[in-house]
Amino acid sequence: MDLLNKTIPAIGRLDYALMEKVQKKLDNLTKPQGSLGRLEDLAKHIAGITSKESPSLRHKVVFTLAGDHGVTEDKVSAYPKEVTAQMVYNFLRGGAGINVLARQVGARVIVVDIGIASVLDIKDYRQDITSVFKDCKINLGTRNFTKGPAMTREEAIRSLEAGIRLVEEELPKGADIIGTGDMGIGNTTSSSAITAVLTGKDVADVTGRGTGIDDAIFNNKVSVIKKAIEVNKPDPDDALDVLQKVGGYEIGGIAGIILGSAKNRIPVVIDGFISGAGALIATRLAPQVRNFIIASHCSAERGHKSALDLMGLSPLLDLDLRLGEGTGSAIAMHLCESAVRILNEMATFESAGVSKKID
């Protein structure tokens, strides 16, 4: 618990004085004031997070955390749970969506086993040049949370601290912007449970079709989540309790990455619904962390918007994505880079000899 207890109070405030200075700079670039809309807000936001007047986003990292969920034995997904491990091998060979999109923006992908239900054989896989494997396995999947807590409180803390540690281990290699991502069959079920508990919404209103389930599985999924909440009675005021009882290891790890990024003043771009659930846990543990989060997109998965609304986060993109893995984070990193390039590279009215607005 030491690392968590040290990290949370070390999360600071945005650098508002610098943000004011950056706003003045943006207003003097050769464009009508505010005409680059959200890119200008984003530039200012990133300056405020990093405390740098001309932030560089050269080193980009996406963490894709993989974990399994005991609740899959209750048939909540369209895919067998073996897919979690199979997709990790796919990540390491560079063939998944996140590999493609991370390569495009020049981000490295850190693939993390934080709780896959099988023992992986990584030696056999020639790792993709852009992706690296890390073993942070806490357990062989969570327990089925319809029968009791998904994990122990100690495991919940370990998952959070694993996330913090993942961030800190990347610092020597350079990490100017961090993206979160997930892989875990069954993890929309866990995320819906977390979202229902923390937003106070009805389970059915925050439960979606995940990887693409039919009506029968969907109705079962809603019942399973209701049962999990009934059996475990997670305390909405205690994020650790919620994570322990209805969470997943990758969701705890994502929450830890968010906390660790914020502590180190690194902008953290969250992906879709599962990262949103991780962000809900992180912001409940440390409300000030919210200011360090950039919401990449609004997922097609029901419930994500409720999570973003609760945190007051406005997503950059709305592309009907629901893949996870960090794909939305990777795409949004391009916009983050656009924003800082605007701030760093555009000419001013003076330097370009362009007439200003008529008063």
Added chain:
Amino acid sequence: MDLLNKTIPAIGRLDYALMEKVQKKLDNLTKPQGSLGRLEDLAKHIAGITSKESPSLRHKVVFTLAGDHGVTEDKVSAYPKEVTAQMVYNFLRGGAGINVLARQVGARVIVVDIGIASVLDIKDYRQDITSVFKDCKINLGTRNFTKGPAMTREEAIRSLEAGIRLVEEELPKGADIIGTGDMGIGNTTSSSAITAVLTGKDVADVTGRGTGIDDAIFNNKVSVIKKAIEVNKPDPDDALDVLQKVGGYEIGGIAGIILGSAKNRIPVVIDGFISGAGALIATRLAPQVRNFIIASHCSAERGHKSALDLMGLSPLLDLDLRLGEGTGSAIAMHLCESAVRILNEMATFESAGVSKKID
């Protein structure tokens, strides 16, 4: 008129057979079907436009067309008209928004004088490595359309044909995707007039604040546009008549670029409100051109949404942009490239050894 008359009938249909094939390929990539949302639609769309199963978007071109508007003498803008030429020099030194965003996606910028109200002195300017100047000047700005047509019918045709020719001149250098952009003080006034005439909407409903005008100038702008329509009575069924009477040279040029791109089966990404007005002209001249257009974003400028709705185009981004220059096009090119990379680079369930959905 020859080039225009040859171009319009040469615009074909999307390759629907190939799009079906591509859909099957997308459905077999290692992700739940449809989970990359609009990126998958975009990949299929680009395949259908290019008639290529694995399209490459290596060569990216943004055309930024600059022209002046006689109507600026009626005080419709917050900036003096000299800014049009000043910004062209800024484009050539690489200091404008479009330079920054085009560099980021690796697009070259073709800066075109199609009707600036002054004679430029380009020799003095060391051109930016990513931007090239082209002189296609038709006239020293349009005439004030509150007093009669903005241009002659022959000039309107010349502006369209200049656009077509710009595309064809880039073909030997490679042009896998083309973006449109504009620079012209007063051109939101012209675009609102075109949009009002072609959508049938009230002038006030399609008129915005442009570069940032106050209430007094805004009310004047609405009156000026109403007067222009009253004086000229443009025929909504005759796009050339509309372009001639209330258009601008850069808007005609953009329409021509759209037609020329479509004829050559090159995806054409349109920027905001001014490019939208150009697209309205192009689609009125040749309705089938609509299938070749990718709408980059929904502009903060009022009226743009009405134009997109009329054409049935759904913008990829909504970032509150209103700069023009092709900035939205450049940003959206990243998403277009994401889409084709997904199609070209992702592993299939078979190749990756990943289990498929349970039936």
